[in-house]
Amino acid sequence: MLNINLLYYLLKKEIKSLYIGSALGMLWIILRPLLIIAVFWLVFSEIMKVRPYAGKVNVPYIVFMLSTIFFWFGFQEGIMRASTSVIDKGEIIKKVYMPIEVFPVVSVLSSYFNHIIGSVIFFFVMAVLYSPSVMWVLVIPVIVLQILFSLGFGFLLSSLAVYVRDIPQIMNIIMQGLFFLTPIVYPVDNVPEKVRFLFYLNPMTYFVKTYQDLIIFRVFPHYLNIMLLFVFSIATFFIGLKVFRKLKEGFADVL
């Protein structure tokens, strides 16, 4: 069973350890995403001249990108940290009986916490520069679904990684590729028809498009899209948890 005291304690500790510690460490947390954002802006907006949804709605490139990139950062970092979370805690897992599930959960939740701060700042600036929209409130349940999806994925990878130690490295590459198959730095409309199906094979595309509907277009997303997100988030969560619970029986033997 998941132990709430333990989860709360570890989560607080994890978030604290990222923000306290060295002064420079704190700086990096802010600087790293800013640098990545600056590079993407330079490449896609200034060099490639991507003009998202030109003719449909008038939105600066930077607003388009920032509307979804923080959610991706949370996803990517959460998955990467979750995938090594069980291996890293091997020494403890071998010695104490404990709900091992907390480790991937802490990795995913703390990563989202860090990046959602960026997103909150974005919404504030948007509200001042433009005007707030009721639709923005609906972003919250979608993030909850995305976190559930990440947790499921995190359970799956963290438990498999105990047996196949290359998984974190493989995931590192896959995540880099997946980023460019998600319409974050360019809209899916700009993608040639021939390869567009690749985007629709990527679950993150559905999340990102939903955020764009809510934040940029300020419209209610298509109900099928919502249904889809709902079903596969919850399914991924439970499948991941089930696999994790099955595989964890052997953790102490393998670690």
Add this chain to the structure above:
Amino acid sequence: MIRAKDITKIYKMYEKPSARLKELILKRPLHKEFVALRDISLSVVDGETIGLIGDNGAGKSTLLKIFAGVLRPTHGELEIQGTIASLLELGAGFHPEFSGIENIYFYGSLLGFSKDDIKNKINDIIDFSELKDFIYMPVKIYSSGMYVRLAFSVAMIIDPDVLLIDEALSVGDLHFQKKSTDRILEFKKRGKNILFCSHSMYHINLLCDRVVWLKDGAIEKVGEPFDVTSSYESYQRSKDEEVLREKGKQFYPSLSAYIENIRIINGDEIRSGDTMRISISVKTIKDLEYGIAVSLRRNDHVVILTVGSFYDNLKPFSGDREIILEYPNIPLLAGTYYFVAYLMDSNLVNIYQDKFSTEFRVLKNSMEPGLCYLKHNWIVD
């Protein structure tokens, strides 16, 4: 209360961890089996302290880990009532990056305590551990002694119903050992269970109500502490003897003389004050002169006395013969003992051979604890 029935742990040994998944998918066996525990059944009533002894690799730690819930038995049933705390392999699983205090919260919340519960106990824990300012440092810089002190303090003050201890006691300094032994005894008095594994027969005899001797993953003997520990010590000694014999073959490939037999004429049970005789028969292959030495030892290998024919100014022996050594009015106290006979050349340079006798027991006929009786007088006015 603990009830274990037919606990068996079989490790599947794979060449690499991924072979485990491959096997799962291909349904083709890719492993070798290693039986770490075989049909262990054990019932422990409330308040009972159980000692686990055995050679390295006999399965003691595996059994404790199964009781702790860290490992899952391959088959068998296990029922444990109450909360369990374990001190496995030097102080449980602390988080190396966390400070001592943070680890107390971590461990406490692991066992299901809320922050407030732990807050109430934290000063007691820190006091008991005597870690002072180190409590604010990450535990990765702790010495092994400090680690155990913290682990022990947390485990005792959290006050579980069942405490599992793996070799932890031997690490702290003497002061802390005494303090923790007192705590364990007090813990025991309150009707809690302790499972305790150690190579210190002294601690085992002191703390345990019952001792389990594990050998190659199976229970070799269960029973009264003194009874089981002395059987175990005898077994250890026979293993030593085997090693020595192997060595003997290496060092003296061509024996010119050997001890054919060493026999205790009184049999294997004597009383303090008996006259003891042992007989040593020597065979010679070449014509040579030799001397005999005999060492009397307790079964924990403490040498009580070594006598030699040359110390007693006897002329060297020669030829095949039987030599009788007599100890009149032997002052040994209750315990298990044995002799070792040495066959040496007349210059006392070479030991041709050493041979161990069977063990004998000295039965208890007085109250004094110790090794042997010494004459004494009390001078009082």
